[in-house]
Amino acid sequence: xxxxxxxxxxxxxxxxxxxxxxxxxxxxxxxxxxxxxxxxxxxxxxxxxxxxxxxxxxxxxxxxxxxxxxxxxxxxxxxxxxxxxxxxxxxxxxxxxxxxxxxxxxxxxxxxxxxxxxxxxxxxxxxxxxxxxxxxxxxxxxxxxxxxxxxxxxxxxxxxxxxxxxxxxxxxxxxxxxxxxxxxxxxxxxxxxxxxxxxxxxxxxxxxxxxxxxxxxxxxxxxxxxxxxxxxxxxxxxxxxxxxxxxxxxxxxxxxxxxxxxxxxxxxxxxxxxxxxxxxxxxxxxxxxxxxxxxxxxxxxxxxxx
Amino acid sequence: xxxxxxxxxxxxxxxxxxxxxxxxxxxxxxxxxxxxxxxxxxxxxxxxxxxxxxxxxxxxxxxxxxxxxxxxxxxxxxxxxxxxxxxxxxxxxxxxxxxxxxxxxxxxxxxxxxxxxxxxxxxxxxxxxxxxxxxxxxxxxxxxxxxxxxxxxxxxxxxxxxxxxxxxxxxxxxxxxxxxxxxxxxxxxxxxxxxxxxxxxxxxxxxxxxxxxxxxxxxxxxxxxxxxxxxxxxxxxxxxxxxxxxxxxxxxxxxxxxxxx
Numbered sequence: 001x002x003x004x005x006x007x008x009x010x011x012x013x014x015x016x017x018x019x020x021x022x023x024x025x026x027x028x029x030x031x032x033x034x035x036x037x038x039x040x041x042x043x044x045x046x047x048x049x050x051x052x053x054x055x056x057x058x059x060x061x062x063x064x065x066x067x068x069x070x071x072x073x074x075x076x077x078x079x080x081x082x083x084x085x086x087x088x089x090x091x092x093x094x095x096x097x098x099x100x101x102x103x104x105x106x107x108x109x110x111x112x113x114x115x116x117x118x119x120x121x122x123x124x125x126x127x128x129x130x131x132x133x134x135x136x137x138x139x140x141x142x143x144x145x146x147x148x149x150x151x152x153x154x155x156x157x158x159x160x161x162x163x164x165x166x167x168x169x170x171x172x173x174x175x176x177x178x179x180x181x182x183x184x185x186x187x188x189x190x191x192x193x194x195x196x197x198x199x200x201x202x203x204x205x206x207x208x209x210x211x212x213x214x215x216x217x218x219x220x221x222x223x224x225x226x227x228x229x230x231x232x233x234x235x236x237x238x239x240x241x242x243x244x245x246x247x248x249x250x251x252x253x254x255x256x257x258x259x260x261x262x263x264x265x266x267x268x269x270x271x272x273x274x275x276x277x278x279x280x281x282x283x284x285x286x287x288x289x290x291x292x293x294x295x296x297x298x299x300x301x302x303x304x305x306x
Numbered sequence: 307x308x309x310x311x312x313x314x315x316x317x318x319x320x321x322x323x324x325x326x327x328x329x330x331x332x333x334x335x336x337x338x339x340x341x342x343x344x345x346x347x348x349x350x351x352x353x354x355x356x357x358x359x360x361x362x363x364x365x366x367x368x369x370x371x372x373x374x375x376x377x378x379x380x381x382x383x384x385x386x387x388x389x390x391x392x393x394x395x396x397x398x399x400x401x402x403x404x405x406x407x408x409x410x411x412x413x414x415x416x417x418x419x420x421x422x423x424x425x426x427x428x429x430x431x432x433x434x435x436x437x438x439x440x441x442x443x444x445x446x447x448x449x450x451x452x453x454x455x456x457x458x459x460x461x462x463x464x465x466x467x468x469x470x471x472x473x474x475x476x477x478x479x480x481x482x483x484x485x486x487x488x489x490x491x492x493x494x495x496x497x498x499x500x501x502x503x504x505x506x507x508x509x510x511x512x513x514x515x516x517x518x519x520x521x522x523x524x525x526x527x528x529x530x531x532x533x534x535x536x537x538x539x540x541x542x543x544x545x546x547x548x549x550x551x552x553x554x555x556x557x558x559x560x561x562x563x564x565x566x567x
Binding site: 013044047050051052053054071072073075076078079080082085086087088089090091092095098099100101102103104105129145 | 308310311313314315317318321322325326388389391392393394396397398399400401402403404556559560561562
């Protein structure tokens, strides 16, 4: 049985439809990526899943219970973190964690706060007021507060935005570990496609308020059927550029290197033709399509050609 | 209602209140300024109008009693604004906190701050002018409760408006309560108001309290119907305030908590 079900969620703001009849499930222990360009409807969807925004139509179920009816019982087991939400600026970090912990019915409250502080290495920040923290530190504290109630479902809005790579890596490892240990289910929005590929079991792509894809990150990337062939050309670069232009092949000229987008099956013929024209390259690399390619494809509004 | 959740909201605002200079100023600074300004004015009036021996008691007790209205309203509104300024509202409402617990915590917080502010102002009134606010004896309890009730419903209306229109109307938090002050007859008898103002004053619960307080000063007792009228009016306005607040909260959720800043 799914741990979360969004059924026919729709949100209209006057004549603008931000989210248009979307339905999806989240399974226990699953990490689901909610992706899409800016303004696609991701944050609106997250807000509806949290009960912070009333849907125009549709319902949200957690643990087979209706959010609008069993709000308190459900939200005891859910939490949320966003890089764009602040904690009270004048409160010390320890005070924030304390007051948030009292919002939930936690047994062993003090030990839980200590554990969270320990996990996120917040010891040296405890006596700092929130406004004194860097953006990365704030994100870290926000994430820490979202785990304070042992959530069964965690909703994360760009959890690693503004974190340095080391801390972001720690957060990703931590989330994977939490999922493994406690079967915690996570919905995550992110613009870091590499992160989504690393974390998510499944990805839902939203564009203009509608779900346009629901699949694994690998399948979505594969659906692009385009590889990037990168050549470091030592002789005949102009010839190469003319060739790709004439054949209407997408390419990027990076000075010494030229990156050409080709379907995998067309690569052997392309390389044969390049050699025939006397173009010489010193280095070649072929990169498989990634989720980032899919994202850019959707963001460019080309989804109708899929 | 869950005590731990009410305590959480109290804790959040307690930390904020005692670390923010302007919130401390609300508790101590403004009562001090009001007492100095109007208390000294009353001494001046008394110096050339000896037939008004109780003028200092009337004005100083008016200042101290008005604190109940102002603080109850202000704390309710500032608590909401604090969460909006801090962009913290969504953290509060993605937790299991109920709307009723949120409102209850504002009322409790206001009550605690009123005790602090009142004790300070009462002590200052005694030190500066030898005005003993406990002169009113038992009447102090219904006076305080009824005045706080007025602060609560005004706070509910102000908060409802803030929920609908966001921080761009935040000035209402400090200004709206002043609209009822001329009709409350804090420092002067109702009889000096023009007819049309007296008609409005009859619908303002605080007018019965301040009028009653002057009766206690003059005759040592008051007509208990004044307390009853004030209570009934407060009850009606609190009920309307709660309905308006609940509707505004629903409207806010329709627009989304993130849209309010």
